[in-house]
Amino acid sequence: xxxxxxxxxxxxxxxxxxxxxxxxxxxxxxxxxxxxxxxxxxxxxxxxxxxxxxxxxxxxxxxxxxxxxxxxxxxxxxxxxxxxxxxxxxxxxxxxxxxxxxxxxxxxxxxxxxxxxxxxxxxxxxxxxxxxxxxxxxxxxxxxxxxxxxxxxxxxxxxxxxxxxxxxxxxxxxxxxxxxxxxxxxxxxxxxxxxxxxxxxxxxxxxxxxxxxxxxxxxxxxxxxxxxxxxxxxxxxxxxxxxxxxxxxxxxxxxxxxxxxxxxxxxxxxxxxxxxxxxxxxxxxxxxxxxxxxxxxxxxxxxxxxxxxxxxxxxxxxxxxxxxxxxxxxxxxxxxxxxxxxxxxxxxxxxxxxxxxxxxxxxxxxxxxxxxxxxxxxxxxxxxxxxxxxxxxxxxxxxxxxxxxxxxxxxxxxxxxxxxxxxxxxxxxxxxxxxxxxxxxxxxxxxxxxxxxxxxxxxxxxxxxxxxxxxxxxxxxxxxxxxxxxxxxxxxxxxxxxxxxxxxxxxxxxxxxxxxxxxxxxxxxxxxxxxxxxxxxxxxxxxxxxxxxxxxxxxxxxxxxxxxxxxxxxxxxxxxxxxxxxxxxxxxxxxxxxxxxxxxxxxxxxxxxxxxxxxxxxxxxxxxxxxxxxxxxxxxxxxxxxxxxxxxxxxxxxxxxxxxxxxxxxxxxxxxxxxxxxxxxxxxxxxxxxxxxxxxxxxxxxxxxxxxx
Numbered sequence: 001x002x003x004x005x006x007x008x009x010x011x012x013x014x015x016x017x018x019x020x021x022x023x024x025x026x027x028x029x030x031x032x033x034x035x036x037x038x039x040x041x042x043x044x045x046x047x048x049x050x051x052x053x054x055x056x057x058x059x060x061x062x063x064x065x066x067x068x069x070x071x072x073x074x075x076x077x078x079x080x081x082x083x084x085x086x087x088x089x090x091x092x093x094x095x096x097x098x099x100x101x102x103x104x105x106x107x108x109x110x111x112x113x114x115x116x117x118x119x120x121x122x123x124x125x126x127x128x129x130x131x132x133x134x135x136x137x138x139x140x141x142x143x144x145x146x147x148x149x150x151x152x153x154x155x156x157x158x159x160x161x162x163x164x165x166x167x168x169x170x171x172x173x174x175x176x177x178x179x180x181x182x183x184x185x186x187x188x189x190x191x192x193x194x195x196x197x198x199x200x201x202x203x204x205x206x207x208x209x210x211x212x213x214x215x216x217x218x219x220x221x222x223x224x225x226x227x228x229x230x231x232x233x234x235x236x237x238x239x240x241x242x243x244x245x246x247x248x249x250x251x252x253x254x255x256x257x258x259x260x261x262x263x264x265x266x267x268x269x270x271x272x273x274x275x276x277x278x279x280x281x282x283x284x285x286x287x288x289x290x291x292x293x294x295x296x297x298x299x300x301x302x303x304x305x306x307x308x309x310x311x312x313x314x315x316x317x318x319x320x321x322x323x324x325x326x327x328x329x330x331x332x333x334x335x336x337x338x339x340x341x342x343x344x345x346x347x348x349x350x351x352x353x354x355x356x357x358x359x360x361x362x363x364x365x366x367x368x369x370x371x372x373x374x375x376x377x378x379x380x381x382x383x384x385x386x387x388x389x390x391x392x393x394x395x396x397x398x399x400x401x402x403x404x405x406x407x408x409x410x411x412x413x414x415x416x417x418x419x420x421x422x423x424x425x426x427x428x429x430x431x432x433x434x435x436x437x438x439x440x441x442x443x444x445x446x447x448x449x450x451x452x453x454x455x456x457x458x459x460x461x462x463x464x465x466x467x468x469x470x471x472x473x474x475x476x477x478x479x480x481x482x483x484x485x486x487x488x489x490x491x492x493x494x495x496x497x498x499x500x501x502x503x504x505x506x507x508x509x510x511x512x513x514x515x516x517x518x519x520x521x522x523x524x525x526x527x528x529x530x531x532x533x534x535x536x537x538x539x540x541x542x543x544x545x546x547x548x549x550x551x552x553x554x555x556x557x558x559x560x561x562x563x564x565x566x567x568x569x570x571x572x573x574x575x576x577x578x579x580x581x582x583x584x585x586x587x588x589x590x591x592x593x594x595x596x597x598x599x600x601x602x603x604x605x606x607x608x609x610x611x612x613x614x615x616x617x618x619x620x621x622x623x624x625x626x627x628x629x630x631x632x633x634x635x636x637x638x639x640x641x642x643x644x645x646x647x648x649x650x651x652x653x654x655x656x657x658x659x660x661x662x663x664x665x666x667x668x669x670x671x672x673x674x675x676x677x678x679x680x681x682x683x684x685x686x687x688x689x690x691x692x693x694x695x696x697x698x699x700x701x702x703x704x705x706x707x708x709x
Contacts, residue, residue: 015190019129019145022186024152026125029179031156031263033114036172038242039256044107047246048372050239053108055365057115058231061358064116065351069210072124073347077131078191081124085184088117092177099170110173115361116354121183123353126334128191131342146331150274153326154267162260210351213344219408220348223336224356226397230329231360232367233298233390236383239368241318243380244311262315266322273327281328282335286648288402291332294324295391295398302388309380317384336401339408339641409645413626413638464494471508481511485518492519496527499543502534509539513546520550525557532570532614540571541606544613548594551617564618565651571611572657595625602632611658619649 041053071080091113099106129145159175214220241262249255282290297320305313337345371382464487470480484491498504499512513531516524528543528550551558559567594613596604609628616624630642647655 015132016144018186019190020148022125022183022190023145023149024155025179025186026121026183027149027152028156028159029152029176029183030118030122031153031267032159032172032179033110033118033156033176035156035256035259035263036176037110037114038259040103040107041111042242042246042255044104047243050242051235051365051369051372053111054115054235054238054368055362057112058358058361058363058365060112060116061119061361062355063358064120065353065355065358066210068120068124068354069347069350072127072350073210076191076346077124077127078188081121081128082184082188082191084117084121084124085180085187088113088121089177089181089184091117092173092180096170096173096177099173116358119357120350120354121180123350125183125187127337127345127349128187130334130338131345132190146278146327146334147271147274150267150271150326154264154271156263156267210347210355213348214351217340217344217348219340219404220344220352222397222401222404223348223352226333226394226401227352227356228360228363229390229394229397231357232364233295233387233394235361235364235368236371236387236390237298237318237321240305240314240380240383240387244314248311262319266319266326269319269323270326273323274331278327278331282332283647284652286402287332287335287405288398288400291329291401292395292398294321294329295394297321297324298391299388302384302391305384306381306388309384314380314384317387336405339405339412339644341412406645406648409641409648410623412641413623413630413645464491467491468494468498468508471511472505474507477507477511481515484511484515489519492516492521492524495519496523499527499531499539509536510542513539513542517546517549520554520557522557525550525559529559529563529567532567533573537606537610541610542592544610545592545594548613548616548621552594552621559617561618564614565654567617568611568614568654571614572654594621595628599629602629604628604632 041050045053068080068084091109095106095110095113098109159172214224245255245258249258278290281293284290298317301313301317301320305317337349340348367386368383371386372379375382464484467480467483467487470476473480484495495512495516499509499516513528516528525547528547531540531543593609594616595609596602608631612624612628627642627645630638630645633639633642646658650658
């Protein structure tokens with residue numbers, strides 16, 4: 001017996017294989033059902049009757065989406081969807097029993113059954129899965145399941161053709177009943193896995209209606225608009241190939257053979273597309289842009305069909321768009337749901353998928369009826385021209401949806417209850433480490449740096465250059481820094497020159513970002529950002545923090561986005577002089593941090609904090625703080641949101657470099673404790689603490705406690 005609920009870790013590895021099998025059978029049935037539905041309908045009715053059937057199916061879908069949404073919101077898709085599969089099994093059995101006695105009635109019943117149930121079942125199945133993946137891991141997990149689904153679609157067309165030709169159309173009905181019964185069992189097992197959520201328990205308990213959820217979320221409104229537009233576009237495409245086939249073939253066997261081979265060919269092409277290119281295209285171009293390849297193909301192949309309106313042209317139009325729809329478009333659309341919180345996703349998804357699709361079917365059927373009524377002779381050319389126009393509308397919506405997806409990830413990160421799930425362990429403690437250190441090497445390095453003594457007073461008559469030179473002397477550094485502070489704006493030029501001087505000792509440079517922060521202008525900001533290409537990591541680290549604090553106080557100095565990204569590129573190229581990936585920021589760093597000053601015990605990797613600090617110049621400190629905390633969260637949903645935000649927001653070249661900065665966070669590993677860290681990391685920490693003591697209290701970079709100047 002399976003346990004009532006399986007947590008995220010229990011037998012999680014089994015979920016994807018079982019989901020893949022379920023998707024294979026589900027899509028095989030879906031494609032076989034469509035081929036059977038179209039052959040059975042066209043064998044009993046005229047092609048001109050199709051728009052009426054499409055409109056009736058759309059009305060039924062819209063009407064059914066509301067109670068379905070309530071059931072999914074109240075009970076969850078893990079319980080409701082298996083019941084829907086079982087109900088569909090019963091309907092197929094009834095249709096099989098009536099097939100010989102009332103073929104016209106069964107043709108209509110099957111058309112309405114599949115039109116209403118197919119979208120609901122597919123939507124519900126993917127709802128179960130995307131509740132159990134975070135936005136980042138969904139790209140891999142859902143893509144593998146989708147590959148099996150397309151393989152099932154490839155088999156479905158061949159299955160319907162063989163059964164229909166050898167045993168008759170009615171036998172396909174009982175086979176499909178068995179397939180949905182099998183899906184009911186598998187999907188019921190998958191639904192026992194615990195859903196992932198980024199919401200606090202109080203949020204999860206609030207229950208919205210499907211329409212209420214859509215009204216409350218602009219992102220969902222955009223999903224509805226996209227779904228409706230896609231469904232309207234689908235109607236003229238479907239009519240074109242069905243009407244073209246009805247004009248070429250007369251008997252039911254010829255039609256089932258044509259549609260069987262057609263769906264098999266589409267299934268093979270979709271399988272190849274799904275297994276070789278879909279994941280790469282989505283990763284390379286982003287979800288919205290990848291999905292836009294489908295309407296772009298409508299424009300290209302539709303233009304060819306307008307020039308030569310023959311069956312082969314309409315097969316190419318519908319076939320190529322079907323391949324992209326069933327691979328890139330459908331996979332991308334399901335990924336768009338993953339950032340949504342459960343309290344919105346559960347009630348809204350069936351309304352968006354089923355209701356939106358049904359509404360689009362009704363509007364699309366009305367459009368087709370209007371066209372064939374107005375142009376009965378050139379109806380195929382008319383519906384093709386309408387499809388091209390709708391494709392341009394869909395492209396515009398998908399571009400907006402790409403931006404909205406990133407905004408939803410941002411909202412998740414900034415609005416989530418991250419503090420409750422962050423890994424906030426004890427502060428790093430190097431004093432109790434049992435690692436064998438080369439203490440003589442540490443003492444030698446500290447001697448080179450100079451131990452702090454009583455700072456001698458620097459003469460008030462000293463020049464700015466003399467004071468800058470005195471920063472290299474640990475016994476005079478504090479007094480020199482105070483003199484430079486009092487010098488104010490007059491010291492800006494020499495300080496910038498000193499920061500740019502590659503021969504100047506690092507100890508002196510450690511003071512410069514904090515001093516320059518007090519006399520900000522555009523040249524100071526540019527000077528701080530320029531350190532990323534050349535200086536020691538400690539100087540870069542302090543310069544980035546100083547730059548962010550300047551921008552926080554003087555928003556008019558915010559650098560252009562491309563300049564920020566170029567600075568990040570400089571930092572990533574400078575990896576050879578960076579600390580180890582998992583080198584942890586010590587407590588003395590935290591009061592100066594622009595991201596984690598409120599988390600003194602969080603063992604954050606310094607390199608990761610530094611790169612996200614640079615990105616905060618463009619994205620803001622609140623968002624980058626949320627990303628950083630998400631990366632250290634024990635909740636996989638938060639971690640996935642953070643990773644997916646970076647993956648969807650960074651340019652491709654930075655995405656390739658970023659895994660090195662993330663280090664162990666990609667494997668959801670906690671930062672190492674002091675006992676586990678390498679000796680070089682501990683030595684680096686001791687040196688940093690010594691540097692902090694040399695700078696002395698009140699003279700750290702930025703010195704937030706001193707508000708003078």
